[in-house]
Amino acid sequence: MLAVAPWIIDGAPYESTMGLVQKIFYFHMPSAWLFLIAALVAGVASARFLFGRAPSADYWAVAAAEMAVVFGIITLVTGPLWARKAWGLWWVWDARLTSSLILWLIFVAYLLLRRFGGPGSDKLGAGMALFGLVNVPFIFVSVNVWRTLHPQTSVVPTLPVEMGAPLWFCLTAFLLLFLALMSMRAGLARQRARIEALYLSEEEA
């Protein structure tokens, strides 16, 4: 689906004021949604890990945190490339952009903590992911509450079919990729936990 996406996007009509550069939207918006979904999944899984004592939830939290960093960097780079032409600026420090950057930095810090934090970093990381979770609704409503150059959330439902169909196609493609990568990453975390347990049992023997 991702391989076909450029041809489908190429067939979509040009937006009247922005022209060609608006086509960045077809990759920018799906990645932005998945960035927020990944942060939600990481936060909920971390809450389950912290309060429900479910070790498997931690595997999903790590996987979702990595997805948040991957789709977050796509969002934060494609957005300014579009904004440079549409707004005349690479970046504005408004509520949407700033809070999105903070969310991305939270998950970068989460992954660094999990990589280099040593024992106990799983619980500390879970606390950080909860902070990320709290940020998600703020990011979503920020464009409707504060004055900003960023389009509001009401734009997507009002798109004409010729522009809506490529968008939903790209969103489906990104979502399937997201689910596949996240389940693979969670499987890797499970496998690593098993390796660690085997090493420990070997040392004890």
Add this chain to the structure above:
Amino acid sequence: MTRHALPLLLFGLLAFGPREANAQPQPSADEFVPVAEAPPGEQIPAINLVGAAYGFVWVVLVGYVWTLGRRMSQAERDLAELERRRS
């Protein structure tokens, strides 16, 4: 003499300073300039921005899949080695 110098200086700054500043406005570094009015050398063609955006998406996704594949095969090798040692 010095007692009157400071009030006179302040009066002078207040009276003539702003007029001088208004006479020569300094361009602000973060002033907004619409892209359409920017000099041609500063305008970036849309195709370059779209190409950069799509290229970046592909580089990130392919790069991530590659690193994930490497980490998975490394974990499988470690697991196989451990299980071989245990048996």
